[in-house]
Amino acid sequence: MYSSSQICGVNPIAALPFTAQGEPDYASVDRLLGHLADTGIQGLTLFGIASEFPKLEDSERLRLADQFISTLSGSGIFRALSVTDHSTEVAVKRARDYQKRGADALMLLPPFFLQPDNAAISHHIFSVLEAVEIPVMVQYAPGETGLSITPEKLSEVARRYPHAVFKIECNPPVDYTREFLQRAPKACVLNGYAGLYMPEMLSAGGKGVMPGCSFSEIYVQIYRLWQAGEHDQARALHARLLPWIRRWMTHCEYIIQVEKTILHKRGIIATDYCRHPGWTLTAEDHQSIDTFISTFSL
Template sequence: MGAHADTRSDGRAGVRAPAPAGVCPVLLTPFRPDGEVDEDGFVRVVDHLLAVGARSVMFPGFASEVLALSDDEREHLSMVLLERTARREDVTAVVSVPDYATHHAVRRAARLVEAGADAINVLPPHQLAPPVESVLAHLEQLLTAVHPVPVVLQHAPLQTGTALTVPTIRALAERHRNLAAVKVESQPPGRTISALLDSETPIPSIIGHAGQQLPDALDRGAIGVQPGCSFTELYLRVWHQWEAGEPAAARRLHTRMLPYLSSWMQDVNVIVGAEKIVAMRRGLIGSDHCRAPVRELDDGERASVDAFLDEFGAELPEVGP
């Protein structure tokens, strides 16, 4: 699906709106050592991802340190992203709306679509455990406001304790065919992916959580993966090998990555920190600074990043400014 793909659907009947497929990296937010946003670094990351073959990108997410960004920073960087992707007909810009208040979420989503977002990612409200009826009302209003633009529903029960269940999501998707896919971050994700496809109108899945379960997800019919962005080339190789009918080669590469991914993903702060070190060492960003409060990587965790770069360095060349 490109930036200007036809995403029309009947809303309450007909085919489901197309969702961004393939490898869709979640952009990191570069900060200078003083903690200010490094906009030039952000642009460099976006341009690099498009240059190596990513055909969709997402911002902001947990990997973007979204909780550490002000509303103005989040809005500004989203507009920078849309400006960089607008020139590419073959790229889908997915912009996330994690706002808790329905009032803000609906208006932000509509504004982003007006500015050129090709798809919206929505993180359902979860702080203070709102009742499922309120969460559904939030999603219904957002889906209606951006129709027919595709919406990806982020299902991250471990991080959010969301009240949504697969049957609830199925019912919502039947009412709104622009609910194009679910980003599955449940653990394990496989059963959720299969259950979503086992619907009257199948609901595609995009796997998150650094793609730790990517081969199983692909076996079960997942259409995409949303990992971090500092070693996108490796995920693209796995994806292309799988699509080329070489699942054994894809599994071998994924198996090499898995010890690092499973270690870092034990804590969101760790994988964000690891991704930033990799990006800095490659020349994508100038600093690996993460905004406080954060759990700094210890010597063992930093050693694992060194080992990762030793193993994959030849496949992840330096980029430079």
């Protein structure tokens, strides 16, 4: 069983391939998972925002969860499933079910629909953490959810639950992370948000990054350089990547579609279909993506 201290490195959010008719493409899922397992990542998470989780039926979600766990079995990377339910009772049931199915870790998106108060949010987070033994990555994404949690409040979670991990993706996240780690110095922090602040977050005490999955090799290279003490080289490579991800992260649906299109153009998935409502790329976007793939030799 993984411990929270082992949750580190490059842990992308898996995209979910669909057919041209908008149905789950389970064959492409297998190819994608096999590809990602060979990139050097430390972990992989399914049902994050980049997985288009709000657009899935429950039956699809369960089949994909089982495929994810079984396909990556023996890969050496930790397999995390995200719990996104807004009902505390349902979230607890799903967390237990995912643990039973074989997940190595969970990610937890706190409820934000209809703006629950801080007590209700805390109760939700604590209930899920108390329901399982595996690490739980508590996700803080105020830009996407409209939910704000203070570093002080988040540090209470860290003190009470040693198996909690924290995915911090406010924009910018660095000062927030520093304050949080001052209050909870033993906490494990990962950063999402496409890795826009990856070097700064590693410098601030972060343990890894949770970007999209279509060019994981670049993040792996940055992380390896950083771990080897080659910080200037890591920053230089990140600086090359930054203009691209900064543009694509101007809207979540934009980068979700871009990531799918990159995977399709690389021959990893059969189509770049995203379920509606989504984002329509322009001819300029397609040209830019082609240049990106060529620039980084993907």
